[in-house]
Amino acid sequence: MNIHQAKQFIKHFFSAKRKGHGVHSPFAYQLCEEVFYNENAFYDFETLSFVREDLLNDKTVLRIEDFGAGSKAFKSNQRKVKDIAAKAISTQKQSEIFYKLINFLKAKHCLELGTSLGLNTLYFAKAAKHGSVTSIEGSKSLFDVANALAKKQKAENINFICGKFDEVLPKILNEIPALDVLYIDGNHAYEATLNYFKMALQKKHNNSVFIFDDIYWSAGMTKAWEEIKHHASVTLSIDMFYFGLIFFREEVKEKRHLKFWV
Numbered sequence: 370m371n372i373h374q375a376k377q378f379i380k381h382f383f384s385a386k387r388k389g390h391g392v393h394s395p396f397a398y399q400l401c402e403e404v405f406y407n408e409n410a411f412y413d414f415e416t417l418s419f420v421r422e423d424l425l426n427d428k429t430v431l432r433i434e435d436f437g438a439g440s441k442a443f444k445s446n447q448r449k450v451k452d453i454a455a456k457a458i459s460t461q462k463q464s465e466i467f468y469k470l471i472n473f474l475k476a477k478h479c480l481e482l483g484t485s486l487g488l489n490t491l492y493f494a495k496a497a498k499h500g501s502v503t504s505i506e507g508s509k510s511l512f513d514v515a516n517a518l519a520k521k522q523k524a525e526n527i528n529f530i531c532g533k534f535d536e537v538l539p540k541i542l543n544e545i546p547a548l549d550v551l552y553i554d555g556n557h558a559y560e561a562t563l564n565y566f567k568m569a570l571q572k573k574h575n576n577s578v579f580i581f582d583d584i585y586w587s588a589g590m591t592k593a594w595e596e597i598k599h600h601a602s603v604t605l606s607i608d609m610f611y612f613g614l615i616f617f618r619e620e621v622k623e624k625r626h627l628k629f630w631v
């Protein structure tokens with residue numbers, strides 16, 4: 370954790386709510402009950418935790434081209450699958466929250482920016498069984514690993530795209546009917562994050578959620594998060610420290626910014 374993250378972590382620890390009590394927005398309260406603090410283990414979770422276990426034991430070395438804002442976890446571009454699984458993908462807790470969120474919103478059209486090993490993509494695909502997931506990855510070696518993993522798990526509703534976000538996003542946004550869930554988890558830089566957000570707005574609707582990973586990764590990311598949550602189209606923002614969620618629901622009459630600890 371860098372100094373910026375540590376400071377923000379302490380702030381979050383003391384200001385975030387631990388449960389839905391006292392949350393005035395009925396929708397946010399429902400999110401607490403059904404998503405954030407819902408202790409139910411879904412049937413898919415066991416299978417997906419075995420997949421994670423396998424990745425955590427996989428000593429295959431990959432050569433990774435870094436397209437994002439750099440990595441704090443790795444110095445070299447030769448990385449073992451097991452190290453990527455341990456340090457550079459969504460945690461089990463995080464992916465399970467996303468699964469419950471997709472399930473709760475009955476989301477069908479999901480888009481992930483940053484596939485990596487494709488484990489989180491599998492959570493999305495299993496939660497959106499009757500829909501599909503598009504996931505973009507710039508590194509060809511990671512794209513290949515994710516493809517092979519999805520094939521092995523018989524996840525047929527994933528469309529993996531190998532390319533740089535800036536180059537492929539306009540076409541994908543043109544083709545996707547709507548964005549029910551957008552997860553931005555790569556290129557954690559101020560300008561890039563704001564650009565992807567603004568581009569994606571064209572496909573948002575009343576039931577959409579946009580998820581931004583690593584909102585406290587750097588001062589630039591926190592600045593981007595602050596601007597995004599205050600955008601005129603956003604009616605509710607939820608800060609979970611490791612990621613932030615924004616909603617555009619018209620029934621949330623008074624704009625709200627909430628913080629939760631999970």
Ligand SMILES: C[S@@+](CC[C@H](N)C(=O)[O-])C[C@H]1O[C@@H](n2cnc3c(N)ncnc32)[C@H](O)[C@@H]1O
Nearest residue numbers: 436437458459483485489507533534554555556
């Ligand atoms: C944090 S990882 C994604 C983890 C994954 N979403 C998960 O939850 O497990 C970010 C990925 O985004 C990719 N990436 C970063 N910037 C990119 C860019 N501009 N274009 C394409 N891919 C990029 C990196 O190669 C990396 O694999």
